Amino acid sequence: MSDTNKKTVISVKDLYKIYRVGESKVRALNGVSFTIEKGEFCAIVGTSGSGKSTLLNMLAGLEKPTKGEIVIVGEHMETKNENQLVKFRREHIGFIFQSFNLLASMNAIENVAMPLTFQGMAKEKRIKKAEEVLELVGLSKHKKHKPTQMSGGQQQRVGIARALVVQPEIIFADEPTGNLDSRTSAEVMALIKKIIREKNQTLVMVTHDDHLASFADRIFRISDGKIISIENGTRE
Amino acid sequence: MKFRDMLRMSGSSLWKRKVRTILTVLGVVIGTASIVVMISLGLGLKRASMSEIEQYGGLTTITVSEQGSYYGGYDDSETEIQASTEHLSDDVVETIRGIEHVEDVYPVLDTEALALSGGYQSYISLRGVSAEKMKDLGIKLGQGEFPEPNAGQLQAVYGNMVIGEFHNEKTGQGYWYNGEMAEVDLMADTIMYVFDMDAYYNFLWGNTAEDGTSAPMPKKRIVKTAGVIEGSVEDYNSNSYYVFCDIDELKRVLKKEFKNKIIPGQPTTAGGKAYKEIFYTAIMVEVDDMNYVQQVQSEINALGYQASSNAEWVQSMQGQYNYIQLALGGIGAVSLIVAAIGIANTMMMSIYERTKEIGIMKVLGCDMRNIQGLFLLEAGYIGFIGGVIGLGLSYGLSAIINLVVKNLNLGMNMAVGISYIPLWLALVSLVFAVFVGMAAGFFPSLRAMQLSPLAAIRNE
Numbered sequence: 001m002s003d004t005n006k007k008t009v010i011s012v013k014d015l016y017k018i019y020r021v022g023e024s025k026v027r028a029l030n031g032v033s034f035t036i037e038k039g040e041f042c043a044i045v046g047t048s049g050s051g052k053s054t055l056l057n058m059l060a061g062l063e064k065p066t067k068g069e070i071v072i073v074g075e076h077m078e079t080k081n082e083n084q085l086v087k088f089r090r091e092h093i094g095f096i097f098q099s100f101n102l103l104a105s106m107n108a109i110e111n112v113a114m115p116l117t118f119q120g121m122a123k124e125k126r127i128k129k130a131e132e133v134l135e136l137v138g139l140s141k142h143k144k145h146k147p148t149q150m151s152g153g154q155q156q157r158v159g160i161a162r163a164l165v166v167q168p169e170i171i172f173a174d175e176p177t178g179n180l181d182s183r184t185s186a187e188v189m190a191l192i193k194k195i196i197r198e199k200n201q202t203l204v205m206v207t208h209d210d211h212l213a214s215f216a217d218r219i220f221r222i223s224d225g226k227i228i229s230i231e232n233g234t235r236e
Numbered sequence: 237m238k239f240r241d242m243l244r245m246s247g248s249s250l251w252k253r254k255v256r257t258i259l260t261v262l263g264v265v266i267g268t269a270s271i272v273v274m275i276s277l278g279l280g281l282k283r284a285s286m287s288e289i290e291q292y293g294g295l296t297t298i299t300v301s302e303q304g305s306y307y308g309g310y311d312d313s314e315t316e317i318q319a320s321t322e323h324l325s326d327d328v329v330e331t332i333r334g335i336e337h338v339e340d341v342y343p344v345l346d347t348e349a350l351a352l353s354g355g356y357q358s359y360i361s362l363r364g365v366s367a368e369k370m371k372d373l374g375i376k377l378g379q380g381e382f383p384e385p386n387a388g389q390l391q392a393v394y395g396n397m398v399i400g401e402f403h404n405e406k407t408g409q410g411y412w413y414n415g416e417m418a419e420v421d422l423m424a425d426t427i428m429y430v431f432d433m434d435a436y437y438n439f440l441w442g443n444t445a446e447d448g449t450s451a452p453m454p455k456k457r458i459v460k461t462a463g464v465i466e467g468s469v470e471d472y473n474s475n476s477y478y479v480f481c482d483i484d485e486l487k488r489v490l491k492k493e494f495k496n497k498i499i500p501g502q503p504t505t506a507g508g509k510a511y512k513e514i515f516y517t518a519i520m521v522e523v524d525d526m527n528y529v530q531q532v533q534s535e536i537n538a539l540g541y542q543a544s545s546n547a548e549w550v551q552s553m554q555g556q557y558n559y560i561q562l563a564l565g566g567i568g569a570v571s572l573i574v575a576a577i578g579i580a581n582t583m584m585m586s587i588y589e590r591t592k593e594i595g596i597m598k599v600l601g602c603d604m605r606n607i608q609g610l611f612l613l614e615a616g617y618i619g620f621i622g623g624v625i626g627l628g629l630s631y632g633l634s635a636i637i638n639l640v641v642k643n644l645n646l647g648m649n650m651a652v653g654i655s656y657i658p659l660w661l662a663l664v665s666l667v668f669a670v671f672v673g674m675a676a677g678f679f680p681s682l683r684a685m686q687l688s689p690l691a692a693i694r695n696e
Contacts, residue, residue: 060599062689
């Protein structure tokens with residue numbers, strides 16, 4: 001992790017998320033505070049139900065916090081309405097899903113170019129950009145393939161390309177290798193890490209897998225809605 | 237998001253679900269076609285009866301006649317009309333010309349005569365109109381030409397049914413009696429008119445004149461034929477029974493024939509004597525717009541003359557046809573409403589199926605308005621495609637209906653067809669189909685817009 005160019009991109013302060021289940025209250029997040037610097041690769045690790053996914057959803061503006069503040073690239077997420085959140089995601093955030101979530105009717109290029117379509121980019125320009133990113137993830141031979149014609153690993157590479165194509169400040173990944181076998185998982189993780197290092201991009205990944213988490217610069221361990229430890233990653 | 241991209245995206249998602257799209261479109265096709273065909277029937281009926289009315293005399297023509305005369309159709313106005321003091325003279329023509337909205341005024345002089353030709357004879361209704369006006373009356377000639385103005389002699393234009401009136405002088409049989417057409421060629425044969433028919437029969441039956449001497453044979457006048465109106469002997473129109481001639485020539489001839497005797501059809505003085513002047517039988521008034529006919533008519537009534545027109549008849553008829561059209565359109569609309577429910581259902585299904593897809597799009601930053609727009613466009617597409625095909629189907633059905641009705645020959649004037657789709661109806665129905673599609677897709681699209689992006693994150 002380079003100490004030059006230190007700049008906070010995510011800052012979370014006293015974040016609470018409380019669900020009402022019948023009479024009782026469930027504290028999914030119970031006072032979480034941390035900051036993430038630009039270019040950092042952070043893993044949020046926890047068991048199922050620990051609140052890690054809730055945290056990621058709130059960082060990405062998919063859920064509203066009950067209390068607390070989230071500041072991403074200088075903007076308060078908790079005060080935005082849904083339209084503003086959508087706009088914010090369109091401009092600043094890339095998202096990698098566990099189950100890839102590619103649109104079955106579109107081929108690889110079209111899937112990758114989709115976020116650019118939402119930005120209103122002209123067709124030739126966005127196709128060109130999508131091709132570049134697909135080459136970056138090593139899929140230049142599968143540009144015209146539909147998701148069903150590709151393996152899980154290939155599909156997730158398309159997913160990664162789609163997250164990268166808008167050149168976002170932050171990439172969120174929700175169990176990005178959850179649907180892949182262990183060998184492919186390692187390959188995909190290595191690819192993700194390589195690319196974000198090259199582009200000096202910030203990545204926040206949620207996982208329950210300690211092995212995968214070890215790819216990260218820092219590991220946030222979360223349990224019962226609280227961060228119990230922050231460790232430095234073991235590999236470089 | 238660019239509009240073109242939205243069009244492409246919603247188009248392709250319809251294409252992805254072909255069978256369902258086709259079925260939904262089919263509903264709109266049937267809905268559109270039923271509305272368009274129903275309305276086209278209403279319009280066609282209206283048009284057919286309007287053109288029929290036009291053949292019974294124009295829609296903007298008022299016939300002015302003297303009070304108490306039975307000229308010119310019926311007049312059902314209940315208003316108390318003061319008796320006319322003046323007969324229809326040139327002064328009256330000028331007075332009427334001064335009324336607002338009156339476009340044209342011309343006098344008509346009707347009289348009767350006996351036409352003789354090669355052993356055949358016929359009583360004819362002679363109608364004197366100024367030579368220039370004959371063309372404007374909507375008369376179409378089948379043979380010959382219109383008489384020239386100021387020709388210096390009487391020239392006749394025969395209505396197409398007049399020939400049927402000629403009958404054998406001895407047997408009295410003619411076309412209307414036994415279907416045998418008189419052997420008279422109106423264009424080529426010499427036709428003579430007897431105007432003073434009383435004198436003619438007095439002579440024939442050997443009666444004595446008032447002074448005791450035997451009645452002399454009245455003069456027979458050769459009348460040249462200028463033309464014959466288009467149409468067969470069976471084709472009725474408002475002109476088909478008349479023999480037209482120039483009004484000034486007719487006046488001249490009548491004055492010469494009758495000298496100071498009473499001309500048939502002319503009013504007499506209180507003492508039963510003939511006037512010096514020849515008065516008109518009727519005055520025709522052309523109004524510039526159908527909507528002013530009644531107004532002009534009541535002004536003429538106020539002058540003390542009897543005025544009649546087709547206006548009231550036409551107006552009540554138009555009102556009736558508007559009701560018929562509304563009723564027919566309403567029946568057609570029912571099936572379009574059913575189609576709209578079909579569209580809403582299809583869109584709803586589609587949204588449930590695509591919950592995840594919509595969620596992904598939201599996570600990736602697709603604007604909420606764009607999402608709504610995509611679904612509205614899909615529904616609009618269904619409406620548009622259904623509308624276009626439905627319109628094509630309507631034109632086809634309309635042609636078939638017209639063909640069938642033509643062959644059935646229902647006795648109405650079917651030259652124009654009973655089903656009629658004007659351009660405005662085609663355009664309106666297309667816009668309406670798209671509108672119905674979008675209206676049906678509105679609530680589903682709202683729902684799509686409000687779906688939570690979390691659905692995309694949930695792992696199944």
